[in-house]
Amino acid sequence: VYLKAIEAHGFKSFADKVNIKFDAGVTAVVGPNGSGKSNITDAIRWVLGEQSARSIRGVKMEDVIFNGTSGRKPMNFAFVRLVLDNRSKTLQLDAEEVHITRKLYRNGDSEYYINNEKSRLKEINELFLDSGLGRNAYNIISQGEVDEVLKAKPDQRRGLIEEAAGVMKYKLRKKESEKRLEDTAANLSRVHDIIHELE
Ligand code: ATP
Secondary structure, eight states: OOOEEEEEEEETTBBBBEEOOOOOOOOOOOOOTTSSSSHHHHHHHHHOOOOOOOGTTTTSSGGGGGOBBBOOOOOOOSEEEEEEEEETTOOOSSSSSEEEEEEEESSSSEEEEEHHHHHHHHHHHHHHHHTTTTTEEEEEEEOTHHOOOOHOHHHHHHHHHHHTTHHHHHHHHHHHHHHHHHHHHHHHHHHHHHHHHHH
């Protein structure tokens, strides 16, 4: 799977609708300070379901909506769409091209779409869980994070490597199973109590 294009409209500095196309292989984005290079990676994080405004350099989520310039009125929504080449069928969808879209209005209404079908964030998370993409995967390394890896303690570094190696999803499933086991043990103990009362 690879990223073919990012469409953005009303997201941060992208007041006009932009369609940034990528070829397979390495792409470098260059531009002066403050011209919006990092806003591109913020857009990727956001559309993949980023819930923390701080992670995309804002204070509240509304900050992702274009808030106007001296000559231009603020917009009332932000839109980002990722176009992914899925000919490899890495994403478990029967489609050669997958579109992931997120839209946020100033009144707080928020929508996600997978291939133009309204979806929940949970479905987007699940789609990317096994793919090495997704907002929790280490596919975006921001300024400062390289330093963090170098300064990390051994167990923290191990966590990063485990995540990169795809161990995370098994850890998550293990945790879910443990929770179910605990619930079952609690139920069993309750049943024992009832039996005891009846005897
Ligand atoms: P640097 O090279 O300094 O890291 P950059 O090219 O990565 O810069 P960004 O940090 O992506 O630049 O872009 C910041 C710009 O985006 C600023 O000019 C800021 O005013 C603008 N910006 C951020 N949020 C909004 C918004 N909601 N509305 C309008 N402009 C915004």
